[in-house]
Amino acid sequence: MTVDVGAAYPTRVRQALADDALRAALDRATEHLRGRRAQALAGVDATRLRDEAHAVRRYAIEHLPDLLEQLEGNLIANGCQVHWARDAAEALGVVLEIAHQNHVKDVVKSKSMVTEEIGLNDALQRSGIDVVETDLGEFIIQLAGEPPSHIITPVIHKRLEDISEIFQTKLDTPPTDQPAELCDTARRALRSEFLIADMGISGCNFAIAETGTICIVTNEGNGRMVTSLPRVYVAIAGIEKVVRSVEDAVLLWQAASRNATGQDVSVYFSMSSGPRRRGDSDGPDEMHVILIDNGRSRILERRYGDATLCIRCGACINICPVYREIGGHAYGRTPYSGPIGAVITPLLEYDIRPARDLPFASSLCGACRDVCPVKIDLPRLLLDLRSDIVERRAAPIAERVGMRVYSTALRRPAPYRALARLARRLGRLAALLPPLKRWARTREPPRFAAKSFATLWRERGRRPGEGAAE
Amino acid sequence: MTDISTPRPRAALFVTCMVDTLYPGVGMAAAQLLQRHGADVVFPDRQTCCGQPAFNAGYRNDARAVARHLIDVFWPLVDGGDVDAVVAPSGSCVAMVKRHYPILFEAAHDIEYQRRAVQLGEVTYELTQYLVDYLGVADAGARCPGRLAYHPCCHLLRELHIDAQPRRLLSSLKDAEIAELPNADECCGFGGLFALKNADISTAMGRRKVRNVNHSGADMVVLNDVSCMTHLNGILRREGHSCRAVHIAEVLNGTVEHATAERDSPDDR
Numbered sequence: 001m002t003v004d005v006g007a008a009y010p011t012r013v014r015q016a017l018a019d020d021a022l023r024a025a026l027d028r029a030t031e032h033l034r035g036r037r038a039q040a041l042a043g044v045d046a047t048r049l050r051d052e053a054h055a056v057r058r059y060a061i062e063h064l065p066d067l068l069e070q071l072e073g074n075l076i077a078n079g080c081q082v083h084w085a086r087d088a089a090e091a092l093g094v095v096l097e098i099a100h101q102n103h104v105k106d107v108v109k110s111k112s113m114v115t116e117e118i119g120l121n122d123a124l125q126r127s128g129i130d131v132v133e134t135d136l137g138e139f140i141i142q143l144a145g146e147p148p149s150h151i152i153t154p155v156i157h158k159r160l161e162d163i164s165e166i167f168q169t170k171l172d173t174p175p176t177d178q179p180a181e182l183c184d185t186a187r188r189a190l191r192s193e194f195l196i197a198d199m200g201i202s203g204c205n206f207a208i209a210e211t212g213t214i215c216i217v218t219n220e221g222n223g224r225m226v227t228s229l230p231r232v233y234v235a236i237a238g239i240e241k242v243v244r245s246v247e248d249a250v251l252l253w254q255a256a257s258r259n260a261t262g263q264d265v266s267v268y269f270s271m272s273s274g275p276r277r278r279g280d281s282d283g284p285d286e287m288h289v290i291l292i293d294n295g296r297s298r299i300l301e302r303r304y305g306d307a308t309l310c311i312r313c314g315a316c317i318n319i320c321p322v323y324r325e326i327g328g329h330a331y332g333r334t335p336y337s338g339p340i341g342a343v344i345t346p347l348l349e350y351d352i353r354p355a356r357d358l359p360f361a362s363s364l365c366g367a368c369r370d371v372c373p374v375k376i377d378l379p380r381l382l383l384d385l386r387s388d389i390v391e392r393r394a395a396p397i398a399e400r401v402g403m404r405v406y407s408t409a410l411r412r413p414a415p416y417r418a419l420a421r422l423a424r425r426l427g428r429l430a431a432l433l434p435p436l437k438r439w440a441r442t443r444e445p446p447r448f449a450a451k452s453f454a455t456l457w458r459e460r461g462r463r464p465g466e467g468a469a470e
Numbered sequence: 471m472t473d474i475s476t477p478r479p480r481a482a483l484f485v486t487c488m489v490d491t492l493y494p495g496v497g498m499a500a501a502q503l504l505q506r507h508g509a510d511v512v513f514p515d516r517q518t519c520c521g522q523p524a525f526n527a528g529y530r531n532d533a534r535a536v537a538r539h540l541i542d543v544f545w546p547l548v549d550g551g552d553v554d555a556v557v558a559p560s561g562s563c564v565a566m567v568k569r570h571y572p573i574l575f576e577a578a579h580d581i582e583y584q585r586r587a588v589q590l591g592e593v594t595y596e597l598t599q600y601l602v603d604y605l606g607v608a609d610a611g612a613r614c615p616g617r618l619a620y621h622p623c624c625h626l627l628r629e630l631h632i633d634a635q636p637r638r639l640l641s642s643l644k645d646a647e648i649a650e651l652p653n654a655d656e657c658c659g660f661g662g663l664f665a666l667k668n669a670d671i672s673t674a675m676g677r678r679k680v681r682n683v684n685h686s687g688a689d690m691v692v693l694n695d696v697s698c699m700t701h702l703n704g705i706l707r708r709e710g711h712s713c714r715a716v717h718i719a720e721v722l723n724g725t726v727e728h729a730t731a732e733r734d735s736p737d738d739r
């Protein structure tokens with residue numbers, strides 16, 4: 001990995017832009033995913049799907065406390081144990097406590113961004129518990145010792161040849177350019193992990209309130225193994241994942257599948273409503289559900305509530321022209337990248353400052369808003385965040401001064417004209433000033449016109465026969 | 471020409487600060503287009519900027535100060551019935567007035583300016599939108615020999631949903647061949663302060679656009695915002711390409727050769 005997720009933002013961006021292999025991988029993958037999404041939506045009434053998906057999510061967020069209580073009640077009735085966690089530390093504490101009580105040594109995991117958000121793998125490993133990621137992409141990056149760089153396709157930043165190399169080093173396999181061979185290798189390696197695991201951990205795509213059901217959307221079948229093979233199953237769900245009904249969950253499943261990977265629906269949709277009952281042939285002995293806040297209610301209380309509508313499909317990431325150039329690791333330690341990541345990463349933290357560069361990592365082109373299956377106005381949220389950051393005086397001082405000069409001069413015509421005259425006189429020298437230098441390093445600067453439009457218009461008015469001038 | 475019973479529409483030209491100071495030729499072309507296609511043009515010369523640079527960067531107080539001035543200049547003309555419309559040769563600045571002014575004044579609980587902003591926004595048009603939707607122009611009546619690619623600027627396309635109008639006007643040009651631009655609706659990477667704050671990402675995006683423009687084989691890439699035009703020309707010129715980004719007003723007005731020659735005078739290199 002050439003991008004150091006722990007480095008400062010400018011360093012991460014520089015590292016990403018300098019990595020040709022990364023950019024080739026990103027190009028190929030985002031183009032492919034964009035195409036698949038467009039195809040999958042061409043076959044349905046996309047507007048209606050979007051309206052309905054938005055309505056379902058909106059209902060859930062507006063009735064969050066009631067739905068969460070209903071969910072808890074039904075999960076308990078189904079035999080689950082429900083835990084509430086205010087933040088990452090509490091959630092990790094719960095998981096470790098469950099693991100301790102059940103003498104857990106080996107954990108298998110299904111791909112889950114919320115577990116990345118709280119740093120679960122590290123915490124388990126520090127307690128001497130072995131964790132294996134069983135999603136193919138996650139398995140690969142775990143071998144490589146890297147975090148995911150995309151919420152749906154975590155290994156999007158690697159090319160086939162990079163993956164073959166990782167397998168050669170870590171699993172001692174011969175080089176190959178056949179994806180199927182790599183899959184077989186991973187499947188063999190994972191099979192034994194599933195059989196020895198004491199505990200399975202998954203995230204949650206939808207938590208159905210009226211039935212007390214945890215749903216996960218997967219494509220490889222590993223999710224089902226994680227939720228049913230080990231004796232203990234733990235699902236970790238952000239509190240915003242709750243939905244009203246089975247119908248609502250199925251609708252969102254379709255919306256997520258079409259927008260994420262361009263499938264009509266994903267290959268697997270695993271619904272877990274409790275531990276093994278008497279007479280069941282399989283299933284875990286215990287099922288735990290951890291409902292975690294970790295900043296979500298803070299997002300809801302402020303003006304950013306719409307960010308919690310997100311169903312984590314990644315369509316905004318795949319369409320984002322900024323993500324396409326820099327990839328997910330340039331967004332830092334967060335598992336959330338692209339436009340949605342630039343919004344929720346600073347908001348999930350108590351302090352906006354550490355991630356304050358992210359809301360500015362957007363040209364505000366609006367492509368993300370157009371593709372969002374639940375109609376999140378991402379550019380608007382980015383603009384609001386920028387304003388929040390500026391109001392907290394977390395923006396660079398030179399920029400603040402520059403903006404004050406701008407607004408003082410341009411709120412009246414005379415100083416505006418004076419500033420324009422000054423710029424005209426400076427001419428090409430202006431490109432040596434620090435902010436403009438950043439422009440001129442890679443781009444020719446524009447030149448100020450000898451006469452402004454206002455001057456030309458005035459002069460033209462004095463000459464007769466030049467048409468109607470005011 | 472003039473019909474007594476239906477007076478000519480009167481448009482106030484909001485020329486934008488970048489056109490005023492960097493590209494007056496674009497402003498002239500816009501004014502001439504409006505006049506030629508049946509509108510009288512008023513130019514309120516106290517105008518400055520719409521405030522977008524500050525707004526997009528998060529400086530809402532600074533943006534409001536500039537926005538209030540724009541409202542003070544244009545709103546009385548609209549309210550007093552002196553003009554029927556405000557027209558700007560920019561999708562981005564029009565989007566600022568129509569879409570963002572209401573947010574800006576709502577957030578500050580400034581009800582009076584919010585009301586004026588909404589009223590002003592209702593009659594504010596981007597140039598090609600005004601020409602096609604308001605004046606009913608179907609044929610620009612100009613000639614433009616060469617191969618043109620059209621780049622839809624993001625705010626024009628996705629904030630204002632204007633796309634058919636500029637394309638229709640371009641297709642009416644005589645001797646022009648319209649080239650297909652791959653991934654046309656992908657951002658050019660300008661993004662206001664983004665171009666400075668995230669200069670490297672912005673440049674990477676611009677280079678990708680330039681690659682696509684070259685791939686289209688176009689001699690000129692036509693667009694509706696001088697900001698994106700400046701960005702693309704900055705890269706095209708720095709990297710020694712012969713293709714130029716040109717503003718649609720100059721293309722439709724048939725004054726583009728003059729404009730390019732002026733920009734690329736010998737002392738340029």
